Amino acid sequence: MAHTASQSHVSQALPSLESLKDQAKRLRARLHAEGQEMSHSKSLELIAAQMGFRDWNTLHACVGNRPPxxxxxxxxxxxxxxxxxxxxxxxxxxxxxxxxxxxxxxxLHFDQPVDVVTFESFSAFRQRVHCNVDGTGRTTEKTSNGRPQVELVW
Structure with missing residues (x-):
């Protein structure tokens, strides 16, 4: 049964709009490779139906209105x-x-302070740091050996 706009999908883990549009493009490309033509709007409608929504506009509104x-x-x-x-x-x-x-x-507040100096003759410990990371948990800033300054692991 297709969902209506009044039903809540916020609790579901929905892909981003960009990801949904990319899925529609891949669907069109696959069908085209098999000799079947489909409009972009039809592929968007099929992606919405696959996700359980009445139509693309309903899915778009739900994804677009959710907090990031x-x-x-x-x-x-x-x-x-x-x-x-x-x-x-x-x-x-x-x-x-x-x-x-x-x-x-x-x-971040480290459980144990981290020595930020690599020399054996002295130390400088840091327990609280500020960093800018992306969704993968890495900073764009790198150390002299090319590693991100902060790397979070899941």
Whole structure:
């Protein structure tokens, strides 16, 4: 049974509009390769039906009106590498920076301070850091050896 606009799909993990449109393009290309022609609008309607929606406009409205997915939650626990050193931390702050791909400004509080100096003669420990990461948990800023400054692992 097809869903109506009044039914809630917000709790479902729906793909982004870009992903849905890409699915429709791939469907058209596949059918074209098999000798079947289909309009772009028809392929969008079929994707909507496949997702359980009455039509493309209903799916588009639902996906377009949902809050953006944020993989980082205030107070959640994360682990990864900071300047190449393993850490576990609590997320103390999250701010969406937007963009494509989506980026986030995080404030992390490490369980154990991390030594940010690689020299044996002295140390400098850091326990709280701010970083800008993408949806994969990596910073665009890199260390001198080419690794991201922060790498979160799932």
């Amino acid at each position: 997915f944020n993989p980082y939650l205030l107070g959640s626990r994360v682990r990864g590498f900071y300047l190449g050193q393993a850490f576990e931390a609590e997320v103390l702050g999250v701010q969406s920076l937007g963009g494509s791909p989506e980026r986030y400004r995080l404030t």
